[in-house]
Amino acid sequence: MPPPEHHRSGRAGWLRAAVLGANDGVVSIAGLVVGVAAAGAEPTVVLASGVAGTVAGAFSMAAGEYVSVHSQADTERADLALEREGLRDHPTRELEELTDIYRERGLDPELARRVAEELTAHDALGAHARDELGYHELRQPRPLQAAFASSAAFIAGAALPIVTAVLAPHAHVAGITTASTLVGLSLTGATAAWLGGAPLLRGAMRVVFWGAAAMLASGLIGNLFDVAA
Incomplete structure (x- = not known):
């Protein structure tokens, strides 16, 4: 017997939120540190900017993910309510819809009708949710899970540029932070790809590219505001 298959689709919700949070934490806080350092600010100002940005960013990511995923859940509940109403008021029409779906997927008309009838008898709403609307339990929206994953990942990602800013010589904070950020992004990008089977x-390269662009833009903008002058 071959070993059982281990699918990754169940990770989609929290993995997307965590990858987004980690990358955003690394890139946005590194960009903030690089921009402030390039402007000639004192080390304490650079550190304070990074910490403040981390706190604000973590709350922002959590709130954004929660609202976004909760909106998705609300949409799914509204769709299911419509299907429940249709099954109650127009069961024959709903059965025909399900039959047409299975026929379009390759079943002959007689078999499609029999499958639709059996699934309707077993769990009509579940059959329509899965086969008509495309909803699946593995991809069920989980707002709190997404909010926590995104916020925690943001803080973890932001730790890299903040620690770099603390340990690096002040004159080289921008350059060292940029280098460490690109290394960190390559690791987070590769890890996310590994978890997702890509x-x-x-x-790694797609997040490094955008991270490098962010560092460049932040450094150029920082140089326009030479606070040390």
């Missing part, structure tokens, strides 16, 4: 190099 090629590691492709996952």
